Amino acid sequence: MxxxxxxxxxxxxxxxxxxxxxxxxxxxxxxxxxxxxxxxxxxxxxxxxxxxxxxxxxxxxxNPIVPQTISAMRLKLQLFDMGITDEDIFEDIDSIPEFMFSITDKEKAKIKYKTATSFERTNGELNFVATMEGLTQQQVDEIFINGNL
Known part of the structure; x- marks a missing residue:
C-alpha cells in the first residue's frame, strides 16, 4: 500500500x-x-x-459516549449510591415553587418518576431535579455512563 x-x-x-x-x-x-x-x-x-x-x-x-437512555432501576441504583433516595427526589419536586410547577404538575412528575421504566438523558424534569440535588451535568452524564456498564 x-x-x-x-x-x-x-x-x-x-x-x-x-x-x-x-x-x-x-x-x-x-x-x-x-x-x-x-x-x-x-x-x-x-x-x-x-x-x-x-x-x-x-x-x-x-471521552466516553453518554448513553441517551437508562433504565429506571439503574438510574435509581446510581442515585442511591450517591446518597440520593426516592424520598429526596419527591421532596425536591414538592419544593418547586408553584409559579413554576402547579400541584398537579408536581404530582404528575412524581407519578412519572415512580412508574417510568427508563429515563432519557435530555429529560427536562430529570435535569431540573438533578440540579436541585446539586448534581452537575457531568455527574448526570456519569450516572448514565456507569448505569449502562
Missing amino acids: IQFLENSKPIFTSDREDLIDFYTSKGYEVCPILYNGSFLSPIWNGTAFVEGATPEEIAEAN
Missing part, C-alpha cells in the same frame, strides 16, 4: 503503484503506509507520522 500526502497530511491510500507518477506530477508526496491508525489527527513530519491533534482534542475524543 502507498499513501499520498499533500502538505504532509495523508490524503488517500492505494495499492496501485501505477498511480505514483501521476500523483507525484501533481505535487503529492508518496510514501509507504507507516500510519497504524493510532493517531487522532496524523501529520507526516517527513520521516514519521506524529499526532496533530491538540491535547484538548485528544481528551475530547477519549
